[in-house]
Amino acid sequence: MANASAIAIDWGSSTFRAFLVDETGAVLAQTSTEEGVMQVPEGRFVDVLMNNCGNWLEEHGSLPVVMSGTIGSRNGWRETPYLPCPVSLKDLNHQSIPIENNLNLDIQVMPGVCGNNMFGCNDVMRGEEVQIFGAMDTLNLENALVCLPGTHSKWCEFKNGKIVSLTTFMTGEMFALIRNSSAIGRLVEDSDFDEASFLLGVEASRSEAGLLNALFSIRADALLGDLACRSRASYLSGMLIGREILAVCKAMNAIEDIVLVGSEALIHKYSRALAMEGVQSLSVGGNHAFLTGICLLKGV
Numbered sequence: 001m002a003n004a005s006a007i008a009i010d011w012g013s014s015t016f017r018a019f020l021v022d023e024t025g026a027v028l029a030q031t032s033t034e035e036g037v038m039q040v041p042e043g044r045f046v047d048v049l050m051n052n053c054g055n056w057l058e059e060h061g062s063l064p065v066v067m068s069g070t071i072g073s074r075n076g077w078r079e080t081p082y083l084p085c086p087v088s089l090k091d092l093n094h095q096s097i098p099i100e101n102n103l104n105l106d107i108q109v110m111p112g113v114c115g116n117n118m119f120g121c122n123d124v125m126r127g128e129e130v131q132i133f134g135a136m137d138t139l140n141l142e143n144a145l146v147c148l149p150g151t152h153s154k155w156c157e158f159k160n161g162k163i164v165s166l167t168t169f170m171t172g173e174m175f176a177l178i179r180n181s182s183a184i185g186r187l188v189e190d191s192d193f194d195e196a197s198f199l200l201g202v203e204a205s206r207s208e209a210g211l212l213n214a215l216f217s218i219r220a221d222a223l224l225g226d227l228a229c230r231s232r233a234s235y236l237s238g239m240l241i242g243r244e245i246l247a248v249c250k251a252m253n254a255i256e257d258i259v260l261v262g263s264e265a266l267i268h269k270y271s272r273a274l275a276m277e278g279v280q281s282l283s284v285g286g287n288h289a290f291l292t293g294i295c296l297l298k299g300v
Helices: 045-060 089-094 128-139 171-181 195-204 211-223 232-251 264-276 286-298
Strands: 004-011 016-022 027-033 065-068 082-084 107-109 112-116 122-125 144-148 153-159 162-169 258-262 282-285
Touching: 004 045, 004 286, 016 045, 016 286, 027 045, 065 286, 089 128, 089 286, 112 162, 122 162, 128 144, 128 153, 128 162, 128 258, 128 282, 128 286, 162 232, 171 232, 195 232, 195 264, 211 232, 232 264, 258 264, 258 286, 264 282, 282 286
Parallel strands: 004 065, 065 107, 082 112, 144 258, 258 282
Antiparallel strands: 004 016, 016 027, 112 122, 144 153, 153 162
């Protein structure tokens, strides 16, 4: 096995993902659990780290540990600042925060980013900024609109090598809330993705009646046997994602390159919905973007 150089950790609200990397950034080993920040009791973060990565440290010695994500929030291990836009790679690197620990490990946590969004309101993010720099480096781009779909989808303007604005949509969270807690939840329990139903939902998101009325139409159409789709969950997903993309397209005067960063499934959904608005996109896998960003930051 190649010599390990560092441990890179993407520690969000719901998941813990760790990667053992060598001096070139290649992944030697990785692990993922549901021990997100919100699931870890206060004072137990070091226990989660050692339970998941302790064997790597035993085998390879005292490796540096670089973390990003919600682990740097006020609910995390140690709160790090939000850096105001515009933010460069150098800014992130210089503002990382060390965490004192009884293991004598060099543990660094990346800061977050804050700024105005495309609608003129305040916005914040933690963790996505590392993926953005990694994705832009992968594609060798200096300017783009970068979308990171997920529980809280982020749309970030990247200009001249810097993050200059960020806009968040609670699309994934709203999907989960509607599915689990709303009056139409029992109607959207199916889980298999159906592309035709998804695209019908994207089309429905354009209704002049607005999203709140369109959502109730799922219930009314189902009760009356008038919902022309095979998967109501896919239809709902298309409706929410379509509304998000419609808002972005209306807010942006000119869209050049759009870069999607995330899982293959979400990239497919967003690229299809964008195509319906006549917008093409590039894509980078989320893990690749994260690891590339970490390696850029810390010179792994």
